[in-house]
Amino acid sequence: MPKFAANLSTQFNEVPFLDRFALAAQAGFRAVEFLFPYDYSIEVLKAKLNENQLQLVLFNTAPGNVAQGEWGVSAIPGRENDARQDIDRALEYAIALNCPQVHVMAATVPQEADRETYCQTFINNMRYAAERFARHGKLLLIEALNPGTKPNYLYASQYQTLEMVNRIDRPNVFTQLDLFHAQLVDGNLSHLIRDYRDCYRHIQIASVPDRHEPDEGEVNYPWLFTLLDEVGYDGWIGCEYIPRGKTQDGLGWLSPYSSVK
Numbered sequence: 001m002p003k004f005a006a007n008l009s010t011q012f013n014e015v016p017f018l019d020r021f022a023l024a025a026q027a028g029f030r031a032v033e034f035l036f037p038y039d040y041s042i043e044v045l046k047a048k049l050n051e052n053q054l055q056l057v058l059f060n061t062a063p064g065n066v067a068q069g070e071w072g073v074s075a076i077p078g079r080e081n082d083a084r085q086d087i088d089r090a091l092e093y094a095i096a097l098n099c100p101q102v103h104v105m106a107a108t109v110p111q112e113a114d115r116e117t118y119c120q121t122f123i124n125n126m127r128y129a130a131e132r133f134a135r136h137g138k139l140l141l142i143e144a145l146n147p148g149t150k151p152n153y154l155y156a157s158q159y160q161t162l163e164m165v166n167r168i169d170r171p172n173v174f175t176q177l178d179l180f181h182a183q184l185v186d187g188n189l190s191h192l193i194r195d196y197r198d199c200y201r202h203i204q205i206a207s208v209p210d211r212h213e214p215d216e217g218e219v220n221y222p223w224l225f226t227l228l229d230e231v232g233y234d235g236w237i238g239c240e241y242i243p244r245g246k247t248q249d250g251l252g253w254l255s256p257y258s259s260v261k
Contacts, residue, residue: 001257002225005031005057007204007240011247018048025052027251033058033238038089042096049097056099057236058141058176058202062086063105071145072105074129075122075154087129094138101139101201103176104129106154118154123168130170139201141176146184157185158192162199175199178240180206183219190227197231206241213241215253225257 006012006029012020018040024032032054037045049056064070064082074083090102104126109118126140133140144161145153155161161175177200179189186192207217214221228237243250 002228003031003234003236004254004257005029005033005055005236005238007033007238009035010240010242013243014246018044021048021052021054023247025054027248028254029054031055031057031236033236033240035060036062037093037097038062042093045093045097056097058101058103058238059090059093059099060103061090061105064107069108071150071153072107074104074125075107075109075118077117077121080121080125083125084128087125087132091129091132091136091138094133095136099138101141102133103141103143103202106142108150108152109154111152115154119164119167122154122164126168126173127170130168130173134170134172138172140170140173141202142173143176143178144181144185145178146181148184149181156181158182158196159186162196165199174201176202176204178204179219179221179224180204180208180211180240183208189219189224193224193227193233194231197233202235202238203228203233204238204240206239211242212244213250213253214239221253222256 006024008017008020008024012023015023037059061072064073073079073086094102106122107118109115129140142161142164144155144158147156155164165173165175177192182192183189205214205221207214208219210217
């Protein structure tokens with residue numbers, strides 16, 4: 001059976017962030033993910049996880065200056081020091097919070113820029129990160145983002161991230177298969193799930209095209225959950241969707257799955 005992790009950046013946002021841990025646990029979730037932990041001390045987050053008996057399964061490196069259009073700095077030439085500080089900080093949080101993996105944000109690429117230079121910068125920074133994380137048994141993930149959600153991100157297609165993982169060439173680097181982004185760009189989700197099973201270590205879901213609960217839209221998620229079981233996927237599925245209303249009111253789709261009751 002699939003295992004679902006609440007995304008505390010998008011779900012339960014009727015209440016402040018630190019109150020969402022309790023709501024997720026009350027709803028039956030055993031694990032959580034979120035975008036960024038850095039506004040809060042390790043001690044505060046650890047307490048929230050422990051109080052609510054929750055496992056943290058994913059977060060991201062810092063996004064950079066979002067107001068100036070940044071979405072990660074690890075691919076930006078000349079920002080290597082910033083990128084590696086972000087990587088080291090993320091590792092500190094991952095170790096202390098017992099999180100098995102971190103998504104390393106790449107960057108948006110200006111239209112006039114040389115994409116290959118950005119790619120090579122990212123590869124170098126990812127190899128630095130891979131060595132640091134491997135010492136602690138941690139994984140690194142990279143994720144394709146569709147252009148409608150994040151224009152000019154380093155990679156939009158799952159096949160671009162698969163190629164990037166091959167170029168990085170480190171055993172603890174994998175893709176993060178967000179089925180919302182994948183459907184919008186690549187389609188053929190069953191092919192991605194079945195034929196690249198060894199390449200991804202985390203799944204995320206949302207309806208397409210509206211990014212709501214996975215009980216609407218053009219993707220048949222129950223069928224895909226069965227397929228994930230068939231291929232032996234035993235990782236977490238992050239619920240990175242925007243609820244149509246109150247989060248709890250939209251959780252009926254979870255009732256057939258034993259991981260949340």
